[in-house]
Amino acid sequence: MTFKPAAWPRKLRSQTWFGGTSKDNIYHRGWMKNQGFPPDLFDGRPVIGILNTWSELTPCNAHLRDLAERVKHGIYEAGGFPVEVPVFSASESAFRPTAMMFRNLAAMAVEEAMRGQPMDGCVLMVGCDKTTPSLLMAAASTDIPSIVVTGGPMLNGYYKNERVGSGTHLWKFSEAVKAGTMTREEFVDAEASMSRSPGSCNTMGTASTMASMAEALGMALSGNAAIPAVDSRRRVMAQLTGRRIVQMVKDDLKPSDVMKKEAFENAIRTNAAIGGSTNAVIHLLAIAGRVGVDLTLEDWDRCGRDVPTVVNLMPSGKYLMEEFFYAGGLPVVIKRLGEAGLLHKDALTVSGESAWDQVKDVVNHNDDVILPADKALAQSGGVVVVKGNLAPKGAVLKPSAATPALLTHRGRAVVFEDIDDYKAKINDEDLDIDETCVMVLKNCGPKGYPGMAEVGNMGLPPKILRRGITDMVRISDARMSGTAYGTVVLHTSPEAAAGGPLAVVQNGDMIELDVPNRRLHLDISDAELAARLAAWKPIHPLYESGYGWLHQRHVEGADTGADLDFLKGARGNAVGKDSH
Ligand code: FES
Secondary structure (H helix, E strand, C coil): CCCCCCCCCCCCCCHHHHCCCCHHHHHHHHHHHHHCCCHHHHCCCCEEEEEECCCCCCHHHCCHHHHHHHHHHHHHHCCCEEEEEECCCCCCCCCCCCHHHHHHHHHHHHHHHHHCCCCCEEEEEECCCCHHHHHHHHHHHHCCCEEEEECCECCCEEECCEEECCCHHHHHHHHHHHHCCCCHHHHHHHHHHHCCCCCECCCCCHHHHHHHHHHHHCCECCCCCCCCCCCHHHHHHHHHHHHHHHHHHHHCCCHHHHCCHHHHHHHHHHHHHHCCCCHHHHHHHHHHHHHCCCCCHHHHHHHHCCCCECECECCCCCECHHHHHHHCCHHHHHHHHHHCCCCCCCCECCCCCECCCCCCCCCCCCCCCECCHHHCCECCCCCEEEEECCEEEEEEECHHHCCHHHCEEEEEEEEECCHHHHHHHCCCCCCCCCCCCEEEECCCCCCCCCCCCCCCCCCCCHHHHCCCCCCCEEEECCCCCCCCCCCEEEEEECCHHHCCHHHHCCCCCEEEEECCCCEEEECCCHHHHHHHHHHCCCCCCCCCCHHHHHHHHHECCHHHCCCEHHHCCCCCCCCCHHHC
């Protein structure tokens, strides 16, 4: 830790709006006074933007207005001036064609909201999947002091006295209906049991993973990730976060001071230990690209390789976030990494303490939820990166969610040209497929879907499910929900819509998946592959206008984080052309 706090007091950026007596100062300050703010709030104290992704159409974040009040308490207590600002909220459960298409749009909008308005520091109020990375990307690009507070997970779901995990049981019940072991009426009956309180998905899905990533990166206070949304301690966390951001502004503790390469390596290892979502790969690559850290897919494979998955949560394990909190939450996991020599202990966090100092005294209260290393769900729990002629720039797989016997597999390709083709064929009893086949789904990548939907864990054909078979090797350029499971190769790069080799796989081709040797191979000759690629043409037209036009022409591959090419990098907080 080499951070040296800045001298205080000093003039803050908000004073270029609110300080002084010019016409512009009076314009900026005077209009704010229509809300009844006392004059001393404009006296040079830190102005803190509470960037709130509250939306009634982002149900996982629908309680964030209430939580923002607690953040305000903390900011006032510490001598700051809180201003709550609604920002773009991309709901995972409601946004079409997919929330991921709008992560970059949200990041762009929030970045400009931070830079263009009088904010000296920001509290990033997030929860649902894309809200966390989009605001972290914005904070990285402006480098304005920022701290994350998440909304917290929903309480445990139960149906017929069994734990029901958000998303995970949606897939399970849906497959059970297809297999004929659950009725449609039971499925509908189970619906409300999955979502019985405010908060984000209660599994170790993408929201819980990204909350954990924010904490492991050092961008949230220790313990933030797991506190249930409705627990009174979530409000305490919000208030403490409000207090802390004021001091961060005084110290000038910026995202670039915290999000160093070491912090990203801590986060990658944490992701392996928690059995986190593959979506974290894309989001951390994108955040790193904004803050100027050279992070690659290879870093994911290298750092995650020796880390056992010890958090026994769905979709890989059996418990839910509520139990993770009771067991001690993420600090216990980070302490475990530190004890195993897998943590950059000195990494600075937003608390001002090191990653190690803030966890070294925590205790695991339930070793069936946070398992001993010798009882880990997977000894090598990290996200695996496979490469080969089918994925020259890599593809990812989550071993802890896969069937071990399928991690080395050779099978006949059954190809779906896009998600509509899949939907049209998958229920056909005459589809030429058995459990040894490899299901291949194309044109679902960042450019293709567009937006890279979470369809990579495509359901198995009913005729196979009815025989009690629940997993097959599946390969696509899509993503997979963090709540999902299976032997699923994702993010295949380059994607089909960009002319990657995935685009030219044909029915009947043989495909080899060899996870131990990190290989994904299409068993055709180099000459045949080259001839097919030369003859390839995209099957979908591009958008001709609107944000879709911008997205499809500028989105990069999943292997580098699927950011828009012109948004990469930090642009600082200076207003106007100096920042671009
Ligand atoms: Fe919002 Fe899962 S759908 S967190």
